[in-house]
Amino acid sequence: MTLDEAILHAREVAERNRRAMSFEPENNIDDDIKVNCLNCATQHEQLAEWLEELKFLRQWKSDIMDEFCKYDVSSFEELVTNTRNKAIDDFVTKYKFCDNRSIQCRKALNCADCIAEQLKAGITND
Known part of the structure; x- marks a missing residue:
């Protein structure tokens, strides 16, 4: 799995859990399940942010090394x-x-x- 794929996956899981939280079938979703969905969504959003930061830092490091190697x-x-x-x-x-x-x-x-x-x-x- 690439970093971009991991970021996309984390965002998809977060979105899926946010949708599951708001979905209420005939027999209302248990509040514990909603809390778990919210926690999972929040955690995956945080993970996606960290992965985005990692991607940025890797690119920054690569740019610096490319510049360094010119000399x-x-x-x-x-x-x-x-x-x-x-x-x-x-x-x-x-x-x-x-x-x-x-x-x-x-x-x-x-x-x-x-x-x-x-x-x-x-x-x-x-």
């Missing part, structure tokens, strides 16, 4: 470091084209490459 890295930490460093480089590149010609902007612009390297190295000046 020539040996660890997830290296991927994070490379991604952070690229973001810093992208910022510096955009920053260098700043139209603000104030003194503060020009001073920061002169230091942008230095600051970027310090960020990449994890150096902080507290």
Whole structure:
């Protein structure tokens, strides 16, 4: 049984039990049976929700691994470091084209490459 089939089955069982709860033949359904149907429906609805979450998390994990495998890295930490460093480089590149010609902007612009390297190295000046 696939995950999608299990989700569908859980939802069908929940729906069937909800219908059984409301069905009242000539001899009324015993209240205990109705309670059991309600409990079963509720449990299968919860199961379907959990299976949907599992499906989402599996897809999320697969997407991350697909993205991870696009890079020539040996660890997830290296991927994070490379991604952070690229973001810093992208910022510096955009920053260098700043139209603000104030003194503060020009001073920061002169230091942008230095600051970027310090960020990449994890150096902080507290």
